[in-house]
Amino acid sequence: MKPCVSQSHRGRTRLALASLSATTMLSSLGISSVNIALPALSEAFDASFPQVQWVVLSYLLAVTALIVGIGRLGDMVGRRRLLLVGITLFIAASVAGGLASSLWVLVTARAVQGLGGAAMMALSLSFVGEVVPKDRTGRAMGLLGTMSAVGTALGPSLGGFLVDALGWRSLLLVNGPLGLVALVLAVRGLPIDDRVAGPGPAHFDRAGWVLLALTLAAYSTAMTAEGGGVGLLAVAAVAGVLFVRTEARAPDPLVSLELFRQTALGVGMAASALVSTVMMATLVVGPFYLSRTLGLDASSVGLVVSAGPVVAALTGFPAGRAADRYGARRVVVTGLLMILAGAVALSALPEEAGVPGYVAAIVTATAGYALFQTANNTEVMADIPVDRRGLVSGGLSLSRNLGLITGASTMGAVFALGAGTADLAAAPPEAVAAGLRATFLVAACLISTALAVVAGFRTSSACR
The missing domain is CATH 1.20.5 (Single alpha-helices involved in coiled-coils or other helix-helix interfaces)
Structure with a gap:
């Protein structure tokens, strides 16, 4: 009987991981796929770029503002129950957005879609401790990191294909069938919520x-x-x-300060925010450097930029295995050192290095990011009580989103300052190259800070 029980258990674990993978990829697609449709939306609704930009911002703002609270609410009323509600909201809002008759109906639908996306992001990581053994947690985190990277990489290409072939509405309507697949997998694969202990939702x-x-x-x-x-x-x-x-x-x-003092959560969130700020710089600065300094056309820029998410997708699962085998903290430090190496290389990158030099630095940094993200999530979630996993999972996603938002703003400002002009589309090639070097000099300082934070936590833990 034992082999049958073991085989049944493995089957349920695989189904649960398939469900979490689909949910993670779908929430990443929600962020990365719509940018490509902004020109089409501007034309369709006769709207300015700042107006159509709210189609992207409304989703991101909803996710960022609500993700921690949703994670905590999942701890109280049941994570599976709330995740199913989130996926359903995501599907319904996607269809409503695809049928929108005005820009502001679309923006509202995207905000509701962000509410569903917040539940999907906040709760996916929290299930890992329930569906896989502790000694395989890193591999599961690596798988989810890979699926997030796949969603990020697939978004622009899938979005571009759908917009060209079927129009911008298809970009949202396709989430209907994709979401239904994720919903069915979640219903069949995720463990039923235990009876909720503690104060209950009335004390939320x-x-x-x-x-x-x-x-x-x-x-x-x-x-x-x-x-x-x-x-x-x-x-x-x-x-x-x-x-x-x-x-x-x-x-x-909602957020217990005692929780930050007792676990690695505060350190993990701080390091994650710093790293995400730096990685966002590659997406903000890279296209300008590739087009203005290296003279690549739009399709070639897209191909080079996609190297980062592809490397992250390929590195995620091996990063999880490394975290399980060598220890999450060691892999965190290794990842940070690789990001630092990539940032230093970009801060001193000569224009003569061309595309190969740029790609080598980006690949190093992105592979390091995959190592860091997987191991950091593994280490943080390992110490969290069961009734706080949703909250902490939401906190990790929040720190990443805040880093991305901060990176888009502050690192973009550093880039413009280094280039000596705010009109980057018309800046001369040498000015853009100078802006790139200045941006990643600051990035190297931020990653050095993250290393110091992690090293300080290790030292204090060893003393205790």
Whole structure:
């Protein structure tokens, strides 16, 4: 009987991982696929670029503002239950967006889609500890990291094909059948929620959630607003202070400060935010350098830029195996050192190195990112109590999103400052190259900071 039981258990584990993989890839597609349709949307709705940009921003802002609260709510009412609701919302909002008759209906649908995406991102990682043995956690995290990279890499190419062949509406409507596949896999593959222990949803920290959502939404909007968004940053600061004070007094806070002191969560989130800020720079700066300095056409730029996500997809699963075999913390440090090496290479990259020199540096940094992300997620989630896994999974996704938003704004500003002009599309090749080197000099400093944070945590852990 044991072989049959073992085979049945392995089958359920594979089905659960297939479900989590599909959910992870779908949420990544939601972020990466729509950018390619912005010109078509501008034409279809006779709208300016800043207006159609809200089709992208509404999704990202909804995910960023709500992801931590949804993770905590999943801990309280049941992660499987809430994930199924999230996937259903994602499907319904995708179809509504595909049928939208006006731009602002589409923007609203994308915000609702972001609510579903927040549940999918926040809760996927939290299931790993339930469906795989602890000694295989790294491999499972590596698989989910690979699927996230696949979604990121597939988004622009799939989006471009669908927009050219069937129009922009197909880009959203295709999420219907894809989402149904993810929903069926989740229903069949994920473990049934245990009876929820503790205070229950009536004690959910609503005030904390509202203040945290306001803080994150104001900060995220400020980072993407023209003119710096100083007023929004002030709103974010005030709301953030009120959030901390509210959490200190709440009987069952949304985010327990004690949780940060007891685990590697604070270190993991800080390092993840710094690394994501740097990796976003490759997506913001790279296309300008490739087109303006190296003279590549649009299709060649797309091919070179896709090298990063492809490498991340290929590295994710081996990174998980390495974390299981050698220890997550060692792999975290290795990944950071590789990102640092890539950033240093780009900060000193001569124009004569051409495409091969650029790709070599990007591949090094991106492979390091895959190692870091997989091992960091593995290490953080390993120490988290079962009733806090949704919250912490959401926190990790939040730190990544905040890093991406900050990177798009601040690293873009550093790039323009280094190039000596804000009109980067018309900047001379040598100015763009100077901007690239300045950007990745700052990036190297950020990764050095991440290494110092991780090393400091290791030292304090060893002393204890």
